[in-house]
Amino acid sequence: MIRVLIADDHPVVRAGYQRLLEQAGDIRVVADANDGQEAYLAWVEHQPDVMVTDLSMPSGGMELIRRVCQRKADARLLVFSMHDGAMLVRRALEAGARGYIPKSSPPECLVDGVRALHAGRRYLAPELPAELLQRDPLDETERLATLSAREFEVFRRLALGESAAQCAQALNLSAKTVSNHQTAIKEKLGVATSAALVHLAIRHRVIESGPV
Incomplete structure:
Protein backbone atom coordinates (compact mmCIF):
# COMPACT_ATOMS: atom_id res chain seq x y z
CA MET A 1 0.00 0.00 0.00
CA GLN A 134 15.91 22.12 -20.63
CA ARG A 135 17.58 25.49 -20.13
CA ASP A 136 15.94 28.43 -21.90
CA PRO A 137 18.64 30.61 -23.49
CA LEU A 138 16.61 33.82 -23.16
CA ASP A 139 18.42 36.34 -20.99
CA GLU A 140 15.37 37.10 -18.87
CA THR A 141 14.87 33.43 -18.09
CA GLU A 142 18.55 33.08 -17.22
CA ARG A 143 18.19 35.95 -14.78
CA LEU A 144 15.24 34.27 -13.14
CA ALA A 145 17.32 31.13 -12.77
CA THR A 146 19.88 33.03 -10.69
CA LEU A 147 17.37 33.59 -7.88
CA SER A 148 17.82 31.36 -4.86
CA ALA A 149 14.85 29.26 -3.72
CA ARG A 150 14.05 31.77 -0.97
CA GLU A 151 14.44 34.74 -3.33
CA PHE A 152 12.13 33.10 -5.85
CA GLU A 153 9.43 32.55 -3.22
CA VAL A 154 9.72 36.19 -2.11
CA PHE A 155 9.58 37.27 -5.78
CA ARG A 156 6.43 35.22 -6.40
CA ARG A 157 4.68 36.55 -3.31
CA LEU A 158 5.58 40.17 -4.07
CA ALA A 159 4.37 39.73 -7.65
CA LEU A 160 1.04 38.44 -6.30
CA GLY A 161 0.66 41.72 -4.42
CA GLU A 162 1.74 40.78 -0.92
CA SER A 163 3.41 43.55 1.05
CA ALA A 164 6.89 43.04 2.46
CA ALA A 165 5.31 42.68 5.91
CA GLN A 166 2.86 40.02 4.71
CA CYS A 167 5.66 38.16 2.95
CA ALA A 168 7.82 38.29 6.08
CA GLN A 169 5.01 36.90 8.22
CA ALA A 170 4.17 34.09 5.79
CA LEU A 171 7.79 32.96 5.47
CA ASN A 172 8.76 33.56 9.10
CA LEU A 173 11.36 36.16 8.12
CA SER A 174 12.12 39.61 9.46
CA ALA A 175 10.93 42.64 7.51
CA LYS A 176 14.55 43.65 7.00
CA THR A 177 15.43 40.27 5.50
CA VAL A 178 12.53 40.52 3.05
CA SER A 179 13.59 44.06 2.15
CA ASN A 180 17.12 42.83 1.45
CA HIS A 181 15.74 39.99 -0.68
CA GLN A 182 13.56 42.45 -2.57
CA THR A 183 16.55 44.64 -3.40
CA ALA A 184 18.62 41.64 -4.51
CA ILE A 185 15.75 40.30 -6.63
CA LYS A 186 15.31 43.57 -8.50
CA GLU A 187 19.04 43.79 -9.13
CA LYS A 188 19.27 40.21 -10.39
CA LEU A 189 16.22 40.59 -12.64
CA GLY A 190 17.19 44.03 -13.91
CA VAL A 191 13.91 45.68 -12.93
CA ALA A 192 13.55 48.99 -11.12
CA THR A 193 9.89 49.03 -10.12
CA SER A 194 7.33 46.72 -8.55
CA ALA A 195 5.19 46.99 -11.69
CA ALA A 196 8.06 45.76 -13.85
CA LEU A 197 8.56 42.86 -11.45
CA VAL A 198 4.88 41.91 -11.77
CA HIS A 199 4.97 42.11 -15.57
CA LEU A 200 8.03 39.85 -15.66
CA ALA A 201 6.29 37.33 -13.40
CA ILE A 202 3.24 37.30 -15.69
CA ARG A 203 5.35 36.92 -18.86
CA HIS A 204 7.00 33.83 -17.44
CA ARG A 205 3.76 32.53 -15.92
CA VAL A 206 5.13 32.55 -12.40
CA ILE A 207 1.72 34.03 -11.61
CA GLU A 208 -1.42 33.97 -13.70
CA SER A 209 -2.28 37.65 -13.40
CA GLY A 210 -1.29 40.77 -11.52
CA PRO A 211 -2.24 41.71 -7.95
CA VAL A 212 -5.93 42.20 -7.21
Missing part, protein backbone atom coordinates in the same frame (compact mmCIF):
# COMPACT_ATOMS: atom_id res chain seq x y z
CA ILE A 2 1.36 3.42 -1.01
CA ARG A 3 1.12 5.88 1.90
CA VAL A 4 0.37 9.45 0.81
CA LEU A 5 0.28 12.87 2.49
CA ILE A 6 -1.80 15.62 0.82
CA ALA A 7 -0.99 19.33 1.29
CA ASP A 8 -3.50 21.88 -0.03
CA ASP A 9 -5.18 24.85 1.61
CA HIS A 10 -8.68 23.92 0.40
CA PRO A 11 -10.43 21.21 2.50
CA VAL A 12 -12.84 20.26 -0.30
CA VAL A 13 -9.92 19.80 -2.69
CA ARG A 14 -8.04 17.62 -0.18
CA ALA A 15 -11.15 15.47 0.30
CA GLY A 16 -11.50 15.08 -3.46
CA TYR A 17 -7.85 14.05 -3.84
CA GLN A 18 -8.26 11.50 -1.08
CA ARG A 19 -11.32 9.90 -2.69
CA LEU A 20 -9.61 9.80 -6.09
CA LEU A 21 -6.40 8.25 -4.78
CA GLU A 22 -7.99 5.71 -2.46
CA GLN A 23 -10.33 4.51 -5.19
CA ALA A 24 -7.22 3.24 -6.98
CA GLY A 25 -7.01 0.44 -4.41
CA ASP A 26 -3.26 0.51 -3.77
CA ILE A 27 -3.04 4.01 -2.23
CA ARG A 28 -3.95 5.20 1.27
CA VAL A 29 -3.94 8.82 2.45
CA VAL A 30 -2.35 8.79 5.91
CA ALA A 31 -2.53 12.54 6.59
CA ASP A 32 -3.43 15.91 5.11
CA ALA A 33 -2.39 19.50 5.78
CA ASN A 34 -3.63 22.97 4.87
CA ASP A 35 -0.34 24.89 4.79
CA GLY A 36 3.38 24.40 4.34
CA GLN A 37 4.29 24.37 8.04
CA GLU A 38 1.55 21.88 8.93
CA ALA A 39 2.54 19.73 5.95
CA TYR A 40 6.19 19.68 7.01
CA LEU A 41 5.31 18.57 10.55
CA ALA A 42 2.93 15.91 9.18
CA TRP A 43 5.63 14.67 6.82
CA VAL A 44 8.10 14.34 9.71
CA GLU A 45 5.52 12.51 11.81
CA HIS A 46 4.08 10.13 9.22
CA GLN A 47 7.01 9.67 6.81
CA PRO A 48 4.70 9.01 3.83
CA ASP A 49 5.91 7.27 0.69
CA VAL A 50 4.75 10.22 -1.44
CA MET A 51 3.62 13.74 -0.62
CA VAL A 52 1.24 15.51 -3.01
CA THR A 53 1.48 19.27 -2.56
CA ASP A 54 0.12 22.47 -4.02
CA LEU A 55 2.44 25.47 -4.41
CA SER A 56 0.05 28.36 -3.66
CA MET A 57 -0.75 27.93 0.03
CA PRO A 58 0.22 29.63 3.30
CA SER A 59 3.87 29.14 4.33
CA GLY A 60 4.69 28.35 0.69
CA GLY A 61 4.71 25.08 -1.23
CA MET A 62 8.13 25.83 -2.70
CA GLU A 63 9.53 26.41 0.77
CA LEU A 64 7.94 23.14 1.90
CA ILE A 65 9.70 21.26 -0.89
CA ARG A 66 13.02 22.86 0.03
CA ARG A 67 12.68 22.02 3.74
CA VAL A 68 11.67 18.42 3.16
CA CYS A 69 14.47 17.82 0.68
CA GLN A 70 17.00 19.36 3.06
CA ARG A 71 15.96 16.78 5.62
CA LYS A 72 15.73 13.87 3.18
CA ALA A 73 17.31 14.29 -0.26
CA ASP A 74 15.38 11.42 -1.86
CA ALA A 75 11.95 12.49 -0.57
CA ARG A 76 9.22 11.83 -3.13
CA LEU A 77 7.29 15.06 -3.66
CA LEU A 78 4.64 15.45 -6.34
CA VAL A 79 3.40 18.95 -7.17
CA PHE A 80 -0.27 19.20 -8.15
CA SER A 81 -0.85 22.87 -8.98
CA MET A 82 -3.13 25.16 -10.96
CA HIS A 83 0.03 26.78 -12.37
CA ASP A 84 1.76 25.23 -15.37
CA GLY A 85 4.20 27.98 -16.38
CA ALA A 86 7.57 26.65 -17.50
CA MET A 87 9.60 28.64 -15.00
CA LEU A 88 7.49 27.55 -12.03
CA VAL A 89 7.69 23.89 -13.09
CA ARG A 90 11.48 24.16 -13.41
CA ARG A 91 11.80 25.85 -10.03
CA ALA A 92 9.75 23.14 -8.34
CA LEU A 93 11.90 20.42 -9.91
CA GLU A 94 15.09 22.27 -9.02
CA ALA A 95 13.87 22.63 -5.43
CA GLY A 96 13.56 18.85 -5.21
CA ALA A 97 10.10 17.86 -6.49
CA ARG A 98 10.16 14.61 -8.46
CA GLY A 99 6.96 15.21 -10.37
CA TYR A 100 4.62 17.96 -11.56
CA ILE A 101 0.98 17.79 -12.61
CA PRO A 102 -1.24 20.78 -13.49
CA LYS A 103 -4.69 20.62 -11.91
CA SER A 104 -6.13 20.85 -15.41
CA SER A 105 -4.75 17.35 -16.13
CA PRO A 106 -7.04 14.29 -16.34
CA PRO A 107 -7.70 12.86 -12.83
CA GLU A 108 -5.87 9.62 -13.59
CA CYS A 109 -2.62 11.56 -13.92
CA LEU A 110 -2.56 12.06 -10.15
CA VAL A 111 -2.77 8.32 -9.56
CA ASP A 112 -0.16 7.67 -12.25
CA GLY A 113 2.13 10.27 -10.73
CA VAL A 114 1.89 8.84 -7.21
CA ARG A 115 2.62 5.34 -8.50
CA ALA A 116 5.55 6.55 -10.59
CA LEU A 117 7.19 8.38 -7.70
CA HIS A 118 6.65 5.42 -5.38
CA ALA A 119 8.42 3.25 -7.95
CA GLY A 120 11.39 5.62 -7.93
CA ARG A 121 10.63 7.34 -11.23
CA ARG A 122 10.08 11.01 -12.00
CA TYR A 123 6.77 12.11 -13.48
CA LEU A 124 5.61 15.02 -15.61
CA ALA A 125 2.02 15.21 -16.82
CA PRO A 126 1.81 14.20 -20.51
CA GLU A 127 0.64 17.65 -21.59
CA LEU A 128 3.73 19.36 -20.18
CA PRO A 129 6.32 19.88 -22.94
CA ALA A 130 9.59 17.97 -22.61
CA GLU A 131 11.60 21.16 -23.00
CA LEU A 132 10.55 22.17 -19.48
CA LEU A 133 13.57 20.21 -18.33
Whole structure:
Protein backbone atom coordinates (compact mmCIF):
# COMPACT_ATOMS: atom_id res chain seq x y z
CA MET A 1 0.00 0.00 0.00
CA ILE A 2 1.36 3.42 -1.01
CA ARG A 3 1.12 5.88 1.90
CA VAL A 4 0.37 9.45 0.81
CA LEU A 5 0.28 12.87 2.49
CA ILE A 6 -1.80 15.62 0.82
CA ALA A 7 -0.99 19.33 1.29
CA ASP A 8 -3.50 21.88 -0.03
CA ASP A 9 -5.18 24.85 1.61
CA HIS A 10 -8.68 23.92 0.40
CA PRO A 11 -10.43 21.21 2.50
CA VAL A 12 -12.84 20.26 -0.30
CA VAL A 13 -9.92 19.80 -2.69
CA ARG A 14 -8.04 17.62 -0.18
CA ALA A 15 -11.15 15.47 0.30
CA GLY A 16 -11.50 15.08 -3.46
CA TYR A 17 -7.85 14.05 -3.84
CA GLN A 18 -8.26 11.50 -1.08
CA ARG A 19 -11.32 9.90 -2.69
CA LEU A 20 -9.61 9.80 -6.09
CA LEU A 21 -6.40 8.25 -4.78
CA GLU A 22 -7.99 5.71 -2.46
CA GLN A 23 -10.33 4.51 -5.19
CA ALA A 24 -7.22 3.24 -6.98
CA GLY A 25 -7.01 0.44 -4.41
CA ASP A 26 -3.26 0.51 -3.77
CA ILE A 27 -3.04 4.01 -2.23
CA ARG A 28 -3.95 5.20 1.27
CA VAL A 29 -3.94 8.82 2.45
CA VAL A 30 -2.35 8.79 5.91
CA ALA A 31 -2.53 12.54 6.59
CA ASP A 32 -3.43 15.91 5.11
CA ALA A 33 -2.39 19.50 5.78
CA ASN A 34 -3.63 22.97 4.87
CA ASP A 35 -0.34 24.89 4.79
CA GLY A 36 3.38 24.40 4.34
CA GLN A 37 4.29 24.37 8.04
CA GLU A 38 1.55 21.88 8.93
CA ALA A 39 2.54 19.73 5.95
CA TYR A 40 6.19 19.68 7.01
CA LEU A 41 5.31 18.57 10.55
CA ALA A 42 2.93 15.91 9.18
CA TRP A 43 5.63 14.67 6.82
CA VAL A 44 8.10 14.34 9.71
CA GLU A 45 5.52 12.51 11.81
CA HIS A 46 4.08 10.13 9.22
CA GLN A 47 7.01 9.67 6.81
CA PRO A 48 4.70 9.01 3.83
CA ASP A 49 5.91 7.27 0.69
CA VAL A 50 4.75 10.22 -1.44
CA MET A 51 3.62 13.74 -0.62
CA VAL A 52 1.24 15.51 -3.01
CA THR A 53 1.48 19.27 -2.56
CA ASP A 54 0.12 22.47 -4.02
CA LEU A 55 2.44 25.47 -4.41
CA SER A 56 0.05 28.36 -3.66
CA MET A 57 -0.75 27.93 0.03
CA PRO A 58 0.22 29.63 3.30
CA SER A 59 3.87 29.14 4.33
CA GLY A 60 4.69 28.35 0.69
CA GLY A 61 4.71 25.08 -1.23
CA MET A 62 8.13 25.83 -2.70
CA GLU A 63 9.53 26.41 0.77
CA LEU A 64 7.94 23.14 1.90
CA ILE A 65 9.70 21.26 -0.89
CA ARG A 66 13.02 22.86 0.03
CA ARG A 67 12.68 22.02 3.74
CA VAL A 68 11.67 18.42 3.16
CA CYS A 69 14.47 17.82 0.68
CA GLN A 70 17.00 19.36 3.06
CA ARG A 71 15.96 16.78 5.62
CA LYS A 72 15.73 13.87 3.18
CA ALA A 73 17.31 14.29 -0.26
CA ASP A 74 15.38 11.42 -1.86
CA ALA A 75 11.95 12.49 -0.57
CA ARG A 76 9.22 11.83 -3.13
CA LEU A 77 7.29 15.06 -3.66
CA LEU A 78 4.64 15.45 -6.34
CA VAL A 79 3.40 18.95 -7.17
CA PHE A 80 -0.27 19.20 -8.15
CA SER A 81 -0.85 22.87 -8.98
CA MET A 82 -3.13 25.16 -10.96
CA HIS A 83 0.03 26.78 -12.37
CA ASP A 84 1.76 25.23 -15.37
CA GLY A 85 4.20 27.98 -16.38
CA ALA A 86 7.57 26.65 -17.50
CA MET A 87 9.60 28.64 -15.00
CA LEU A 88 7.49 27.55 -12.03
CA VAL A 89 7.69 23.89 -13.09
CA ARG A 90 11.48 24.16 -13.41
CA ARG A 91 11.80 25.85 -10.03
CA ALA A 92 9.75 23.14 -8.34
CA LEU A 93 11.90 20.42 -9.91
CA GLU A 94 15.09 22.27 -9.02
CA ALA A 95 13.87 22.63 -5.43
CA GLY A 96 13.56 18.85 -5.21
CA ALA A 97 10.10 17.86 -6.49
CA ARG A 98 10.16 14.61 -8.46
CA GLY A 99 6.96 15.21 -10.37
CA TYR A 100 4.62 17.96 -11.56
CA ILE A 101 0.98 17.79 -12.61
CA PRO A 102 -1.24 20.78 -13.49
CA LYS A 103 -4.69 20.62 -11.91
CA SER A 104 -6.13 20.85 -15.41
CA SER A 105 -4.75 17.35 -16.13
CA PRO A 106 -7.04 14.29 -16.34
CA PRO A 107 -7.70 12.86 -12.83
CA GLU A 108 -5.87 9.62 -13.59
CA CYS A 109 -2.62 11.56 -13.92
CA LEU A 110 -2.56 12.06 -10.15
CA VAL A 111 -2.77 8.32 -9.56
CA ASP A 112 -0.16 7.67 -12.25
CA GLY A 113 2.13 10.27 -10.73
CA VAL A 114 1.89 8.84 -7.21
CA ARG A 115 2.62 5.34 -8.50
CA ALA A 116 5.55 6.55 -10.59
CA LEU A 117 7.19 8.38 -7.70
CA HIS A 118 6.65 5.42 -5.38
CA ALA A 119 8.42 3.25 -7.95
CA GLY A 120 11.39 5.62 -7.93
CA ARG A 121 10.63 7.34 -11.23
CA ARG A 122 10.08 11.01 -12.00
CA TYR A 123 6.77 12.11 -13.48
CA LEU A 124 5.61 15.02 -15.61
CA ALA A 125 2.02 15.21 -16.82
CA PRO A 126 1.81 14.20 -20.51
CA GLU A 127 0.64 17.65 -21.59
CA LEU A 128 3.73 19.36 -20.18
CA PRO A 129 6.32 19.88 -22.94
CA ALA A 130 9.59 17.97 -22.61
CA GLU A 131 11.60 21.16 -23.00
CA LEU A 132 10.55 22.17 -19.48
CA LEU A 133 13.57 20.21 -18.33
CA GLN A 134 15.91 22.12 -20.63
CA ARG A 135 17.58 25.49 -20.13
CA ASP A 136 15.94 28.43 -21.90
CA PRO A 137 18.64 30.61 -23.49
CA LEU A 138 16.61 33.82 -23.16
CA ASP A 139 18.42 36.34 -20.99
CA GLU A 140 15.37 37.10 -18.87
CA THR A 141 14.87 33.43 -18.09
CA GLU A 142 18.55 33.08 -17.22
CA ARG A 143 18.19 35.95 -14.78
CA LEU A 144 15.24 34.27 -13.14
CA ALA A 145 17.32 31.13 -12.77
CA THR A 146 19.88 33.03 -10.69
CA LEU A 147 17.37 33.59 -7.88
CA SER A 148 17.82 31.36 -4.86
CA ALA A 149 14.85 29.26 -3.72
CA ARG A 150 14.05 31.77 -0.97
CA GLU A 151 14.44 34.74 -3.33
CA PHE A 152 12.13 33.10 -5.85
CA GLU A 153 9.43 32.55 -3.22
CA VAL A 154 9.72 36.19 -2.11
CA PHE A 155 9.58 37.27 -5.78
CA ARG A 156 6.43 35.22 -6.40
CA ARG A 157 4.68 36.55 -3.31
CA LEU A 158 5.58 40.17 -4.07
CA ALA A 159 4.37 39.73 -7.65
CA LEU A 160 1.04 38.44 -6.30
CA GLY A 161 0.66 41.72 -4.42
CA GLU A 162 1.74 40.78 -0.92
CA SER A 163 3.41 43.55 1.05
CA ALA A 164 6.89 43.04 2.46
CA ALA A 165 5.31 42.68 5.91
CA GLN A 166 2.86 40.02 4.71
CA CYS A 167 5.66 38.16 2.95
CA ALA A 168 7.82 38.29 6.08
CA GLN A 169 5.01 36.90 8.22
CA ALA A 170 4.17 34.09 5.79
CA LEU A 171 7.79 32.96 5.47
CA ASN A 172 8.76 33.56 9.10
CA LEU A 173 11.36 36.16 8.12
CA SER A 174 12.12 39.61 9.46
CA ALA A 175 10.93 42.64 7.51
CA LYS A 176 14.55 43.65 7.00
CA THR A 177 15.43 40.27 5.50
CA VAL A 178 12.53 40.52 3.05
CA SER A 179 13.59 44.06 2.15
CA ASN A 180 17.12 42.83 1.45
CA HIS A 181 15.74 39.99 -0.68
CA GLN A 182 13.56 42.45 -2.57
CA THR A 183 16.55 44.64 -3.40
CA ALA A 184 18.62 41.64 -4.51
CA ILE A 185 15.75 40.30 -6.63
CA LYS A 186 15.31 43.57 -8.50
CA GLU A 187 19.04 43.79 -9.13
CA LYS A 188 19.27 40.21 -10.39
CA LEU A 189 16.22 40.59 -12.64
CA GLY A 190 17.19 44.03 -13.91
CA VAL A 191 13.91 45.68 -12.93
CA ALA A 192 13.55 48.99 -11.12
CA THR A 193 9.89 49.03 -10.12
CA SER A 194 7.33 46.72 -8.55
CA ALA A 195 5.19 46.99 -11.69
CA ALA A 196 8.06 45.76 -13.85
CA LEU A 197 8.56 42.86 -11.45
CA VAL A 198 4.88 41.91 -11.77
CA HIS A 199 4.97 42.11 -15.57
CA LEU A 200 8.03 39.85 -15.66
CA ALA A 201 6.29 37.33 -13.40
CA ILE A 202 3.24 37.30 -15.69
CA ARG A 203 5.35 36.92 -18.86
CA HIS A 204 7.00 33.83 -17.44
CA ARG A 205 3.76 32.53 -15.92
CA VAL A 206 5.13 32.55 -12.40
CA ILE A 207 1.72 34.03 -11.61
CA GLU A 208 -1.42 33.97 -13.70
CA SER A 209 -2.28 37.65 -13.40
CA GLY A 210 -1.29 40.77 -11.52
CA PRO A 211 -2.24 41.71 -7.95
CA VAL A 212 -5.93 42.20 -7.21
